[in-house]
Amino acid sequence: MSTEIDVEQEYVSMLYAHLDGLRSDTDTRLARTLREASSNPQAMTQRDAATSHYSEQLAHYGAAENGLCFGRLDFADGTRSYIGRIGLFDAEGDYEPLLMDWRAPASRPFYLATAASPDGVRRRRHIRTSRRRVTAIDDEVLDLADGHDSANGGLVGEASLLSALNATRTGRMSDIVETIQAEQDEIIRSGLNGVLVVQGGPGTGKTAVALHRAAYLLFTYRQQLSRRGVLIVGPNATFLKYIGQVLPSLGETGVLLQTVGDLYPGERGQRPEPARAAEIKGSVDMVDALRRAVADRQEVPLDPMVLIVEREEMVLDPATVAAARGRARRTRRTHNEGRPVFAEAIVAALTQQEANRLGAEFLDAGDMADIRRELAADDAVQEAIDALWPQLTPQEFLSDLYASAERLETALPDITPEDRALLLRSPRLGWTAADAPLLDEAAELLGVDDRAERAAAERRLRDEQDYAQGVLDILQMEDDADPDILTAYDLIDAGRLAERHDDEDHRTAAERAAADRSWTFGHVIVDEAQELSAMAWRVLMRRCPTRSMTLVGDVAQTGDLAGTDTWADILAPYVEDRWRLTELTVNYRTPAEIMAVAANVLAELKTGLTPPSSVRETGIEPWVQRVAEVELPDAVADLAAQDYPGTVAVIVPTCLVEDIGQAVLTRVPDAAVGERPELESRVVVLTVRQSKGLEFDGVLVVEPAAVVAESERGLNDLYVALTRATQWVGVVSAAEVPAALDGLRARQSG
Numbered sequence: 167m168s169t170e171i172d173v174e175q176e177y178v179s180m181l182y183a184h185l186d187g188l189r190s191d192t193d194t195r196l197a198r199t200l201r202e203a204s205s206n207p208q209a210m211t212q213r214d215a216a217t218s219h220y221s222e223q224l225a226h227y228g229a230a231e232n233g234l235c236f237g238r239l240d241f242a243d244g245t246r247s248y249i250g251r252i253g254l255f256d257a258e259g260d261y262e263p264l265l266m267d268w269r270a271p272a273s274r275p276f277y278l279a280t281a282a283s284p285d286g287v288r289r290r291r292h293i294r295t296s297r298r299r300v301t302a303i304d305d306e307v308l309d310l311a312d313g314h315d316s317a318n319g320g321l322v323g324e325a326s327l328l329s330a331l332n333a334t335r336t337g338r339m340s341d342i343v344e345t346i347q348a349e350q351d352e353i354i355r356s357g358l359n360g361v362l363v364v365q366g367g368p369g370t371g372k373t374a375v376a377l378h379r380a381a382y383l384l385f386t387y388r389q390q391l392s393r394r395g396v397l398i399v400g401p402n403a404t405f406l407k408y409i410g411q412v413l414p415s416l417g418e419t420g421v422l423l424q425t426v427g428d429l430y431p432g433e434r435g436q437r438p439e440p441a442r443a444a445e446i447k448g449s450v451d452m453v454d455a456l457r458r459a460v461a462d463r464q465e466v467p468l469d470p471m472v473l474i475v476e477r478e479e480m481v482l483d484p485a486t487v488a489a490a491r492g493r494a495r496r497t498r499r500t501h502n503e504g505r506p507v508f509a510e511a512i513v514a515a516l517t518q519q520e521a522n523r524l525g526a527e528f529l530d531a532g533d534m535a536d537i538r539r540e541l542a543a544d545d546a547v548q549e550a551i552d553a554l555w556p557q558l559t560p561q562e563f564l565s566d567l568y569a570s571a572e573r574l575e576t577a578l579p580d581i582t583p584e585d586r587a588l589l590l591r592s593p594r595l596g597w598t599a600a601d602a603p604l605l606d607e608a609a610e611l612l613g614v615d616d617r618a619e620r621a622a623a624e625r626r627l628r629d630e631q632d633y634a635q636g637v638l639d640i641l642q643m644e645d646d647a648d649p650d651i652l653t654a655y656d657l658i659d660a661g662r663l664a665e666r667h668d669d670e671d672h673r674t675a676a677e678r679a680a681a682d683r684s685w686t687f688g689h690v691i692v693d694e695a696q697e698l699s700a701m702a703w704r705v706l707m708r709r710c711p712t713r714s715m716t717l718v719g720d721v722a723q724t725g726d727l728a729g730t731d732t733w734a735d736i737l738a739p740y741v742e743d744r745w746r747l748t749e750l751t752v753n754y755r756t757p758a759e760i761m762a763v764a765a766n767v768l769a770e771l772k773t774g775l776t777p778p779s780s781v782r783e784t785g786i787e788p789w790v791q792r793v794a795e796v797e798l799p800d801a802v803a804d805l806a807a808q809d810y811p812g813t814v815a816v817i818v819p820t821c822l823v824e825d826i827g828q829a830v831l832t833r834v835p836d837a838a839v840g841e842r843p844e845l846e847s848r849v850v851v852l853t854v855r856q857s858k859g860l861e862f863d864g865v866l867v868v869e870p871a872a873v874v875a876e877s878e879r880g881l882n883d884l885y886v887a888l889t890r891a892t893q894w895v896g897v898v899s900a901a902e903v904p905a906a907l908d909g910l911r912a913r914q915s916g
């Protein structure tokens with residue numbers, strides 16, 4: 167007698183056979199396209215488009231291989247449908263759906279239907295598979311006579327969910343399509359327009375929801391979004407690596423993942439710096455500071471400047487320079503765009519000086535023009551202009567600012583000398599994350615004098631048109647043989663053919679966007695959005711003028727001093743109060759025993775936020791082990807070296823990261839320690855900042871009092887550290903533990 171598993175196995179095998187068929191068809195088409203040789207430009211463009219289309223499709227099918235089908239809905243009217251990672255149709259029959267894409271509207275009841283509101287669903291079945299084999303089935307019957315949300319607290323697919331949550335962690339986040347919960351589904355499928363804020367405590371699935379929302383939006387609004395692309399901003403490179411697999415596993419590769427430090431194209435802001443320095447750089451006061459710093463680069467000399475032009479002395483006096491500067495500033499152009507106006511005024515003044523020397527009455531307009539041209543080309547004149555109003559890149563401008571105590575004082579007169587000293591640095595040092603928004607702001611203020619580039623582009627286009635004309639002429643000669651045949655001329659002219667070449671940029675929207683500061687995205691998603699500074703928000707708002715954005719975060723977890731503790735504050739300057747707030751309330755990561763301790767810390771933070779309720783208990787109470795200060799590193803190393811199942815994070819205050827890291831490495835040589843620790847290692851040593859957004863099976867929190875003391879937001883940091891674990895938490899401490907941890911059970915050493 168065949169079991170239900172056998173029945174499902176048969177169906178699932180049929181789906182895989184279908185998938186294999188699609189793959190091999192696409193493979194054949196791709197191979198055929200690649201073999202096509204053509205010198206015709208139009209055919210070549212088509213060939214390239216077809217190649218990338220087929221390659222994309224193959225990637226899409228490849229991504230669906232694991233867990234192709236994971237659900238089935240049986241409806242009260244006797245029909246049923248299967249839910250999976252992609253949609254499959256019966257091309258031979260009536261184009262009947264064989265498998266519904268999880269993002270399609272028809273799949274919604276799989277995530278939303280409850281006994282109280284079954285939406286026509288009689289039974290929801292979770293089909294668990296390993297490779298292509300069906301391993302288990304979990305059924306929920308929903309049309310019980312007097313439906314009510316049963317004892318499971320409204321969880322959908324509880325058995326599959328708990329099995330996913332109890333699995334040991336690998337250091338890489340996985341997708342949750344099989345077990346998305348109703349409150350998460352609402353957010354994932356929320357409309358594209360406007361700003362949506364998702365506030366949720368630790369482990370409520372904010373990151374998971376943000377990533378699935380990106381996949382959903384790209385599926386539903388593909389036309390709109392594939393051209394402009396979607397940007398996801400995360401807190402640091404380690405985190406981006408941690409989440410990097412999720413979207414490809416959902417078949418989406420066109421999303422740009424960046425940290426704030428990457429936001430300025432071509433630069434990587436990753437050098438560490440003191441928290442206070444980042445706070446100053448993140449403040450909105452930097453907008454005026456940078457304006458002052460730019461104005462400071464438009465100089466008027468205190469004394470007359472003497473220039474040697476053609477062995478003659480010429481003088482640029484302060485009043486002349488001031489007048490030229492006033493003229494350029496009055497145009498209200500950006501610094502670099504205003505420079506030609508300044509230069510022209512200086513050259514005009516020098517021309518007049520020269521004319522006076524030679525005797526103006528003897529010179530006609532032609533002579534004056536010659537003098538002007540010669541002066542404009544003179545090295546000494548150019549040098550003077552460069553010194554008084556230099557052409558500046560954002561990088562040069564910011565490096566010069568950081569390198570000079572005087573410039574910093576002019577730009578930031580209202581902060582303390584100690585704070586200014588924090589910004590002073592050698593131009594050779596690399597950029598920090600907080601510098602990226604300043605580079606972008608500087609680029610706005612400096613502007614680009616792109617006249618030379620535009621002229622070059624026009625020249626290029628003319629050359630391409632000439633070339634295209636040549637191509638068409640040759641085709642025309644060939645076509646001359648038969649006047650009835652439609653010629654290339656009938657279809658396209660040289661201008662359009664050349665433009666088509668120009669469009670022929672085979673990079674994806676994400677790749678082009680990464681290289682282009684003026685790129686605007688179709689949608690922007692920000693994770694850990696509470697951490698972003700006012701200056702970072704300015705960049706993101708410039709990159710997303712339509713304000714189609716999803717911001718996920720938790721204002722109780724803010725660690726950056728430039729971050730926020732209210733959503734309204736960051737959004738008011740851009741959208742006033744026109745934004746939607748949704749909340750996630752269930753913690754899928756942290757077991758109830760740990761959350762109870764973390765909730766004490768949250769209460770001390772006085773945010774007014776309610777701790778999320780955990781879906782699981784593990785029976786393992788968090789513990790504390792007290793040790794003498796000198797023994798702390800070794801005690802932590804001993805604990806980290808124990809044979810726990812799964813991954814362990816050792817979360818330490820920044821002041822101890824070196825010592826503890828060294829001690830752990832001596833006991834666990836393959837532990838991951840350092841700026842960018844490898845999360846797939848079994849033991850990882852991290853600061854709280856590095857652990858943001860991540861999770862591990864077990865967590866050792868070292869010296870919590872120092873975590874709290876280290877920052878104005880130290881309690882928030884402790885809250886983050888305590889909520890990284892999926893199974894157990896231990897605290898190791900030499901000092902008294904903070905009051906919120908008073909109740910922890912003591913663990914005996916040894």
Ligand SMILES: Nc1ncnc2c1ncn2[C@@H]1O[C@H](COP(=O)(O)OP(=O)(O)OP(=O)(O)O)[C@@H](O)[C@H]1O
Pocket residue numbers: 327330331340341342345346347350366367368369370371372373374375720723754755858859860861889
């Ligand atoms: N519906 C779900 N099904 C299965 N796993 C889930 C579900 N929702 C969340 N999870 C899991 O719970 C864990 C926490 O999710 P996630 O990291 O997205 O939470 P978060 O709200 O971003 O947390 P934090 O603010 O603490 O960084 C992850 O392992 C995620 O895969």
